[in-house]
Amino acid sequence: MATGRTHRPATRSRGIPEATVARLPLYLRALTALSERSVPTVSSEELAAAAGVNSAKLRKDFSYLGSYGTRGVGYDVEYLVYQISRELGLTQDWPVVIVGIGNLGAALANYGGFASRGFRVAALIDADPTMAGKPVAGIAVQHTDELEKIIDDNGVSIGVIATPAGAAQQVCDRLVAAGITSILNFAPTVLSVPDGVDVRKVDLSIELQILAFHEQRKAGEEAAAEAAAVAQVPRESGKGPDGDVPAVMPA
Numbered sequence: 001m002a003t004g005r006t007h008r009p010a011t012r013s014r015g016i017p018e019a020t021v022a023r024l025p026l027y028l029r030a031l032t033a034l035s036e037r038s039v040p041t042v043s044s045e046e047l048a049a050a051a052g053v054n055s056a057k058l059r060k061d062f063s064y065l066g067s068y069g070t071r072g073v074g075y076d077v078e079y080l081v082y083q084i085s086r087e088l089g090l091t092q093d094w095p096v097v098i099v100g101i102g103n104l105g106a107a108l109a110n111y112g113g114f115a116s117r118g119f120r121v122a123a124l125i126d127a128d129p130t131m132a133g134k135p136v137a138g139i140a141v142q143h144t145d146e147l148e149k150i151i152d153d154n155g156v157s158i159g160v161i162a163t164p165a166g167a168a169q170q171v172c173d174r175l176v177a178a179g180i181t182s183i184l185n186f187a188p189t190v191l192s193v194p195d196g197v198d199v200r201k202v203d204l205s206i207e208l209q210i211l212a213f214h215e216q217r218k219a220g221e222e223a224a225a226e227a228a229a230v231a232q233v234p235r236e237s238g239k240g241p242d243g244d245v246p247a248v249m250p251a
């Protein structure tokens with residue numbers, strides 16, 4: 001779902017390509033599901049299918065982690081969960097702030113999947129003074145006046161922007177000035193950030209537009225197939241649809 005842009009080279013410092021990094025969460029999600037079912041080992045084919053990735057690509061990706069599996073047995077699920085979590089930096093707790101606590105920000109704050117993956121929502125921040133002190137997902141919303149202090153006090157390095165597009169750059173600038181080096185941006189705008197700051201952008205409407213494109217193409221292909229089928233219907237020479245009336249009168 002994420003359409004991302006980062007300010008990092010295509011290959012990370014430890015030699016893991018960015019495309020592999022982008023697939024690690026897919027493997028981790030599939031492996032976590034296996035782990036929850038107490039499945040001890042998994043073959044590259046099974047895991048690739050569960051993650052929606054080609055199995056040769058999976059084996060190549062895992063070779064960057066130094067994980068080659070055992071022939072005839074496959075990969076040890078628990079160990080792979082640990083390896084990928086460690087590679088993604090998920091073996092430590094990441095405090096996150098969400099800025100803009102409207103419909104989306106509140107939904108994100110309520111999403112239990114962050115905490116279970118090591119992302120602790122440390123603070124919720126909004127510019128609306130009437131929201132200050134109101135609890136959302138059990139956390140009192142704080143006013144943007146306190147943004148810098150909140151980030152400093154909580155050692156936050158990841159910020160989530162869920163404000164209207166018009167406010168996003170200004171919020172981004174304040175987050176970066178306060179020491180944030182990773183931003184997840186939900187606002188439909190392109191953010192400018194200095195080198196060393198990673199931005200990932202999530203835009204569900206872009207995903208829907210891509211689906212609309214494919215739907216349109218499928219509809220076009222169906223229409224073309226129908227037209228081709230109609231064109232191929234054998235006709236008796238000189239007869240109309242009823243078989244007795246000429247479709248086209250001779251000139």
Ligand SMILES: NC(=O)c1ccc[n+]([C@@H]2O[C@H](COP(=O)([O-])OP(=O)(O)OC[C@H]3O[C@@H](n4cnc5c(N)ncnc54)[C@H](O)[C@@H]3O)[C@@H](O)[C@H]2O)c1
Binds near residue numbers: 100104105164202
């Ligand atoms: N990426 C996606 O898939 C996706 C999906 C839905 C919405 N959005 C986007 O997310 C954003 C929020 O949508 P919403 O429906 O929650 O809007 P909303 O109007 O319900 O909430 C916006 C919140 O941001 C606060 N805000 C405004 N300016 C601020 C500032 N400078 N600092 C801090 N807080 C500020 C407002 O007080 C409000 O509480 C919009 O930009 C919207 O387009 C993205």
